[in-house]
Amino acid sequence: MRVALFVTCVTDTLYPGTGQAALAVLERLGVEVDFPLAQSCCGQPQFNTGYRRETEPLVRRFAEVFRGYDHIVTPSGSCAAMVRENHPRIAARAPGGRSADEADEVAEVAEVASRTYELSEFLVDVLGVTDVGAYYPHTVTYHPTCHGLRTLGLGDRPRRLLENVRGLELMELPGAGECCGFGGTFAVKNAAVSAEMGADKARGIEGTGARAVCAVDNSCLMHIGGILARRGSAVRPVHLAEILASTDGGAATDGGTAGGTVGGAKEEAR
Amino acid sequence: MSGGTFLGMPAFPEAAAAAVRDTRLRGNLRHATGTIRAKRAQAVAELPDWAGLRAAGAAIKDRTLRHLDHYLERLEEAVTASGGTVHWAADAAEANRIVTQLVRATGESEVVKVKSMATQEIGLNAALEAAGIRAYETDLAELIVQLGDDLPSHILVPAIHRNRGEIRDVFRSEMGRWGRPAPEDLSEEPAELAEAARLHLREKFLRAKVGISGANFMVAETGTLVVVESEGNGRMCLTLPETLISVVGIEKVVPTWRDLEVFLQLLPRSSTAERMNPYTSMWTGAADAEGADGPRDFHLVLLDNGRTDALADTVGRQALRCIRCSACLNVCPVYERAGGHAYGSAYPGPIGAILTPQLRGTVTELDASLPYASSLCGACYEVCPVAIDIPQVLVHLRERVVEGGEATVRGRRTTVRPARGHAAERAAMRAARWVFEHPAALRAGQRLASRTRRLHPRRLPGPGRAWTASRELPEVPAESFRDWWLRERGDDGGGRKGRGERGERRDRGGDR
Secondary structure (H helix, E strand, C coil): CCEEECCCHHHHHHCHHHHHHHHHHHHHCCCCEECCCCCCCCCHHHHHHCCHHHHHHHHHHHHHHHCCCCEEEECCHHHHHHHHHHHHHHHHHCCCCCCHHHHHHHHHHHHHHHCEEEHHHHHHHHCCCCCCCCECCCEEEECCCHHHHHHHCCCCHHHHHHHCCECCEEECCCCCCCCCCCCCCHHHHCHHHHHHHHHHHHHHHHHHCCCEEEECCHHHHHHHHHHHHHCCCCCEEEEHHHHHHCECCECCCCCCCCCCCCCCCHHHHC | CCCCCCCCCCCHHHHHHHHHHCHHHHHHHHHHHHHHHHHHHHHHHCCCCHHHHHHHHHHHHHHHHHCHHHHHHHHHHHHHHCCCEEEEECCHHHHHHHHHHHHHHHCCCEEEECCCHHHHHHCHHHHHHHCCCEEEECCHHHHHHHHCCCCCCCCCCCCCCCCHHHHHHHHHHHHHHHCCCCCCCCCCCHHHHHHHHHHHHHHHHHHCCEEEECCCEEECCCCEEEEEECCCHHHHHHHCCCEEEEEEEHHHEECCHHHHHHHHHHHHHHHCCCCCCCEEEEEECCCCCCCCCCCCEEEEEEECCCHHHHHCCCCHHHHHHCCCCCHHHHHCHHHHHHCCHHHCCCCCHHHHHHHHHHHHCCCCHHHHHHHHCCCCCCHHHHHCCCCCCHHHHHHHHHHHHHHCEEEEECCEEEEECCCCCCHHHHHHHHHHHHHHHCHHHHHHHHHHHHHCHHHCCCCCCHHHHHHHCCCCCCCCCCCCHHHHHHHHCCCCCCCCCCHHHCCHHHHHHCCC
């Protein structure tokens, strides 16, 4: 099984710890993972802001970079949703598509997209694993991010993975399914509404009493974490991959996590 | 006293920011939408075949829209055969002109109105007032809006932004100027408020000679119009006057009564969380014989007003499936905080954000801002009873705003120019695309950011201020994931080559 990690531009640049964690979990489960260096961005920020033409080369690039792999795994619900739902649409609408070569390219984009998985999907659906042998002795609340929840239909997959983490106490988040207000460029184009949605989400998270808020998207966590930090909150954002990578031997990553200071299980376990 | 106007309103972000600061508005909306949201979910969960009904609703609408000319002509034939008169209005001005002439022909200077989105859309009340005709809204919430010289802020509950205390104040101060006054000691008890409205409106129903309505559905095979409501006030307006004028968007036609069956299940559960709609009025043409019940004179004004243009758009046309249930408004976190007025249209919320820019275009700053009035969370699509993929249409309209392109405007295929004010953003998007096409440049940028990370300010100037005003910036790590990979694994994922690796060889070469 040839598996590629699509780390996403946000995680690559700002949260390398999440990429390392995703890699650690997959390798611990015996998966051999490649990281093709020609990867960059799925084009979601451009596309969702209305720049479809700027997105087209990134869609082609994605298919070219990842076509040789059986599975493409990404630690992001919204990037997986962008690839699976929008890449085929964008390729089909791109100029050309008349010649046999171009028709092949459209088909290839759709084909590669269909083999792209968000991390929890890949673990549960492809590997058939819900207990990844993680240890994380903290109280955690889970925020299901919108594109994972509603576009990919992740359902309870992330929760099932969390419920099998030893030491982890899962706290229910009221109004969990409501958007945190990030929404890509929405966060700056409609900053007032975005911040209000984020503040409500932050209050809900604080109300659970959890030490960390977990999600499958670092972009949403960047927004939620930014609001929590500005509020002086002690709750830390942490990506699902980082929790799953933690074992009683310590955190599997060596820096740059979404949670910053949360790190892994090591510091607390002692 | 025709109520306010949506004309000249600021773009969505400014209006929404003001609404966010209005704590009373926020409280009213949170309470109202939260309640109906939970009830809808329960009402929908009761039906085991909801997904099938939803797919059927979407399919019926799509088929009808594909053959809209055919069904509208069948409808016209059937309405005419049953004694009604059909008028075709290309736009708001023509519809208002037709209705005004029809009312004038009766010699009346007052009309009673059934709650209608189409007449809100065209600004009929203001047009009638300019012609010296007073239009009385009879839907309870529309009455509250009209008495308060206010604007509707919700499709189903136009006064959702008002609480009981505010409604009592409006009734006490304004009812007397329009007819029977409210009692001096009116309290904010719902039953008392409803009784005051009932007595005030009864007078209007009994006096009115002309009624004006919209319709939720028009059945082409028999020429039957359908109004779905909860108060019975609509039925009063539809049955008591001598003349009835109905202004209906052309997309409201359904082919047969069997099709109607699907929508009469989808609509009440989505809209008011009721299993069955309380008052469903249906009428076919005019009352023909002496002594027969109902209006003697029936006019149907079929309204286009941008709908044909929307129909020409293969992505945007799904907005014409809308049955005006409001489920998308009630579930929308942006609507809940921005309020309905920020959308500057009779159609607020997610559906308004895709309908208004299609009906009115994306020329004004307000209309160009509407497709961005969403975090694309998808809650609207999930609850839509006719499966309108609102996020998809929002993104499609964003493209029209920033990139321009082909669109149909007033029946003509036109090249729409990109909206103004996006030059800096466009340049940034192009630059980002270039960087993402050149991973070497991406890595150089990441390294620069990492090396300078101690110098990054906590508050950004310019557009970045919109982020740091309410949020901390993430800390830039000492090295990116790709640098870590190169350092630890030193390998390009098995060395697979392809066209996608352009630029990557040089990049790695320079690295060692």
